[in-house]
Amino acid sequence: MIEATDPEVRAELVATVRRFVERDVLPVASDLEHADEYPAGLVATMRDLGLFGVTIPTEYGGLGLDLLTYAAIVEELAAGWMSLTGILNTHVMVANLLTGSGTEAQRARWLPELARGDRRGALSLSEPDAGSDTAALSCRATRDGDEYVLSGTKMWVTNGARAGLIALAARTDEGITCFVVEKEPGERSGGITVSRNIGKLGYKGLETVEMVYDGHRVPADTVLGGDAGLGRGRHFILAALEVGRINIAARAVGVARAAFEASLRYAQERETFGVPIAQHQAIQLKLADMGTKLEAARLLTRSAAERRQAGERCDVEAGMAKLFASEAAFEIASDAMRIHGGVGYTTELPIERYYRDAPLMIIGEGTNEIQRVVIARGLLARHRIHP
Numbered sequence: 001m002i003e004a005t006d007p008e009v010r011a012e013l014v015a016t017v018r019r020f021v022e023r024d025v026l027p028v029a030s031d032l033e034h035a036d037e038y039p040a041g042l043v044a045t046m047r048d049l050g051l052f053g054v055t056i057p058t059e060y061g062g063l064g065l066d067l068l069t070y071a072a073i074v075e076e077l078a079a080g081w082m083s084l085t086g087i088l089n090t091h092v093m094v095a096n097l098l099t100g101s102g103t104e105a106q107r108a109r110w111l112p113e114l115a116r117g118d119r120r121g122a123l124s125l126s127e128p129d130a131g132s133d134t135a136a137l138s139c140r141a142t143r144d145g146d147e148y149v150l151s152g153t154k155m156w157v158t159n160g161a162r163a164g165l166i167a168l169a170a171r172t173d174e175g176i177t178c179f180v181v182e183k184e185p186g187e188r189s190g191g192i193t194v195s196r197n198i199g200k201l202g203y204k205g206l207e208t209v210e211m212v213y214d215g216h217r218v219p220a221d222t223v224l225g226g227d228a229g230l231g232r233g234r235h236f237i238l239a240a241l242e243v244g245r246i247n248i249a250a251r252a253v254g255v256a257r258a259a260f261e262a263s264l265r266y267a268q269e270r271e272t273f274g275v276p277i278a279q280h281q282a283i284q285l286k287l288a289d290m291g292t293k294l295e296a297a298r299l300l301t302r303s304a305a306e307r308r309q310a311g312e313r314c315d316v317e318a319g320m321a322k323l324f325a326s327e328a329a330f331e332i333a334s335d336a337m338r339i340h341g342g343v344g345y346t347t348e349l350p351i352e353r354y355y356r357d358a359p360l361m362i363i364g365e366g367t368n369e370i371q372r373v374v375i376a377r378g379l380l381a382r383h384r385i386h387p
């Protein structure tokens, strides 16, 4: 495990992740993705590198890294294979929820296991009838003595089957409460069942599942933040979503970078009408736009990460980074396919994978329509002219 204590060590860790991607990920990513096969070997290396504890404070066994470094690591992983960043994302959000909103007993109990990657985290907010409208969720937690009884159906749980710890939003008498639910990795654990594995356009190799809670009992001390956390779960999760949006923005930058760099290379190799296509102005215009959007997306992502790291709420900045970077990745992946012509549409190159992976960033962690609503609300609140 690498200890990250100073800027040079942090830069070395990002470089180590880049080498891991070049050596281990790129040669196998497309095959694993097409086979929809879980990358057990790659995940083992990520665990050895300490990535499951990337932002967890060192006193709980994590690397204690800042969000800027986290964003840089996510960019490197996504440039190799976006699915690897999904394996990390909700795990990091659960760790972030515990660090920011958990009691000391909850931090001490779960963070060391999460940091080692012995227990993997998943975040379960969405339901079949509650996606954008998070306040509409109907999963119920009913108090019964020293326990709560959980009942309801959760949708879109990334890492849900392999997870050993789920941050779950459920309705209690006080409002929406976040529970930290222990489970055995697998399809069934107590009253929890993985009821459906959801097929996806891209983002393959890791599971996104529907889960049913059928009278599943959890101790009352699993309420995130203790009794003070009752009814505050949505507030806690929305704050953690800022970190999730920084992850999404950084992975969009990674996918966009991979598509852009492949296009830069191909445009200089492929000749038509006696010259490399890079000499055609129509291709140059695309490359210029792609490079500019990529740079802007990366800067917005860094800016959001810096603000959050400084301890400030950054729903506007994280929303802007996620909105811009995901739209940029979608456009850059599409332009990469145009530049590659026919071969871009085949499975011989990863361009088609970037093209399938990019749209998820427009939807995940709140759709871009919802981002715009969040950004506008935040801007209006900051620039209110009437008290």
Ligand SMILES: Cc1cc2nc3c(=O)[nH]c(=O)nc-3n(C[C@H](O)[C@H](O)[C@H](O)COP(=O)(O)OP(=O)(O)OC[C@H]3O[C@@H](n4cnc5c(N)ncnc54)[C@H](O)[C@@H]3O)c2cc1C
Pocket: 090, 123, 124, 125, 126, 130, 131, 132, 133, 155, 156, 157, 158, 159, 200, 203, 208, 360, 363, 364, 365, 366, 367, 368, 369, 370, 373
């Ligand atoms: C692959 C994948 C993995 C995911 N992983 C997780 C996970 O691990 N945990 C988790 O909790 N969730 C997860 N999600 C869920 C994801 O966060 C939701 O899909 C997303 O928030 C959108 O919700 P929805 O799909 O119900 O769309 P809906 O809310 O039904 O929205 C449908 C459309 O209406 C638009 N819309 C809705 N309300 C408004 C409004 N007020 N104004 C304007 N437009 C609006 C939306 O933008 C969208 O275009 C995942 C989703 C996917 C696809």
